[in-house]
Amino acid sequence: MSGPMPRGGKYTKRRMWRWRSNPLRRREDIVEAWVVLAVWTVFTVGGGIAGLVTFHAADEVFALQRADRQSVRAVLVEDVPLSATAVGGTSDRRMASVRWTTPDGSIRTGRTLADSGLKAGAGVMVWQDSQGRLTAAPPSSTEAAVESGFLGAAAVAGLGGLVFGGGAVARWHLDRRRMDEWGREWDQVGPRWGHKTS
Numbered sequence: 001m002s003g004p005m006p007r008g009g010k011y012t013k014r015r016m017w018r019w020r021s022n023p024l025r026r027r028e029d030i031v032e033a034w035v036v037l038a039v040w041t042v043f044t045v046g047g048g049i050a051g052l053v054t055f056h057a058a059d060e061v062f063a064l065q066r067a068d069r070q071s072v073r074a075v076l077v078e079d080v081p082l083s084a085t086a087v088g089g090t091s092d093r094r095m096a097s098v099r100w101t102t103p104d105g106s107i108r109t110g111r112t113l114a115d116s117g118l119k120a121g122a123g124v125m126v127w128q129d130s131q132g133r134l135t136a137a138p139p140s141s142t143e144a145a146v147e148s149g150f151l152g153a154a155a156v157a158g159l160g161g162l163v164f165g166g167g168a169v170a171r172w173h174l175d176r177r178r179m180d181e182w183g184r185e186w187d188q189v190g191p192r193w194g195h196k197t198s
Contacts, residue, residue, distance in 0.1 A: 026178065026181070028174045028178050028181075031174060032170075032171055032174050035167055035170045035171060035174070036167065036171075038167075039163050039164060039166070039167035042163050043159065043160050043163045043164070046159055046163070047156040047159050047160060047163075050152075050155045050156060050158075050159045051152040051153065051155055052152065053155075054148075054151050054152045054154075055149060055151065055152035056148075058144075058147065058148040058151045058152070059144055059145065062138065062139050062144035062147065062148065063144070065138040065139070066138040066139075066141075066144075068129050068130050068138075069127050069128065069129050069130075069135055069137070069138045070103075070127070070128060071125050071126070071127055071137075072100050072101065072126060072128050073100070073123050073124075073125060073126075074098035074099060074100035074112070074123070074125070074126045075098060075099050075100070075121060075122070075123055075124075076096055076097070076098055076114060076118055076119070076120050076121060076122045076123075076124060077097045077098060077099050077109060078096055078097050078120050079118070079119050079120050080094055080096045080114050080115065080116050080117060080118045080119075081094070081116060081117075082116050082117045092115075092116055093113040093115055093116065094113065094114065094116050095111050095112070095113060095114075096111065096112065096114040096118075097109060097110070097111050098110060098112055098114070098124060098126060100126060100128065100134075102128065102131075102132025103128075103130065103132055104132065106132065108132060110133075110134045111134075112124070112126050112134055
């Protein structure tokens with residue numbers, strides 16, 4: 001004696017009805033089944049590829065930044081005034097002019113963030129690229145991995161939005177066609193049905 005069908009089985013059976021032979025199934029139902037299958041296939045395969053490609057591309061960019069940038073000791077050429085918001089010995093950072101030596105040995109000056117309260121002549125660490133230009137510190141390998149993962153996830157989400165949005169539009173058009181077809185069929189059957197029940 002067979003027991004009741006599990007709820008999961010009923011759900012699967014209900015979700016897969018478009019793939020089974022059914023006298024009520026219309027051509028639009030078959031097309032919709034293929035649309036749903038295509039959407040999930042593109043999202044699964046394409047999303048995985050987009051996420052991996054974006055992750056590796058971003059990680060490579062960050063690796064190039066770490067290779068290109070180096071820290072160098074610079075000297076403040078002006079005092080960095082204390083900020084009015086500095087309270088209890090804590091300091092914030094403000095823009096100040098510094099002087100440093102580039103990889104080719106030339107002396108340059110520029111502006112960078114420095115702790116407030118420092119005096120002219122104090123040493124600060126800055127980052128420069130291979131051309132000797134001031135730049136931001138490159139992300140650490142851990143920070144780069146986190147940022148690359150975030151960008152990869154954003155790529156998957158972006159592709160998912162496009163794919164599921166396109167699928168929703170296609171299903172909306174199929175629903176419109178079904179409604180129009182049902183309307184035409186009712187126009188043919190409705191009068192006869194009303195006559196039999198009167």
